Amino acid sequence: MRTAVAAFSCWMALLGLGMMPPPFQPSPSPGVAPADTMRVSIATGKVLTTMLPETVGETTVERYRLVxxxxxxxxxxxxxxxxxxxADPGTYDLVLVPAVESPADTLVVQVQVETDG
Incomplete structure (x- = not known):
């Protein structure tokens, strides 16, 4: 019985490792940003705090949801x-949607992390 429990536990641990999300990395290349893109910059080691727009597309937004x-x-x-x-230096795309039943619009916040100093 203990062997079966140990085998099951190992199997579940291996499955869990395969399901871990990859670390959030900078975008490989900026390319063309979506129409509703907000661009901000911060230095490495700092905290980004920013207000998001009151509208995205044609939708008035009271609350956002981070996707x-x-x-x-x-x-x-x-x-x-x-x-x-x-965070490593680079450009990161944070994707948000209005916190409504079925959001039609998406806001991308492009954060440029620059070396401090």
Whole structure:
């Protein structure tokens, strides 16, 4: 019985490792940004705190929802925060949508992390 439990535990651990999301990395190349793109810059080791727009596309937004972003980033209503302490220099795309039933528009916040100093 113990062998079966140990084997099951190892199997679940291996499955869990395969399902871990990859670390959030800078975009490989900036390319063409979507129409609703906000661009901000911060120095490495700093904390990004920025207000998000009141509208995206033709939608008035009271609250956003973060769809894709780095660890420890978050949004409260229209305020975005990301402590970029361990971020490598580069451009990161954080993807947000209006926090409504079926959002039609997407906001991309392009964050340029630059070396401090």
């Amino acid at each position: 894709e972003g780095p660890p420890f980033s978050g949004v409260a209503r229209r305020s975005l925060v990301w402590p970029a302490a361990d």
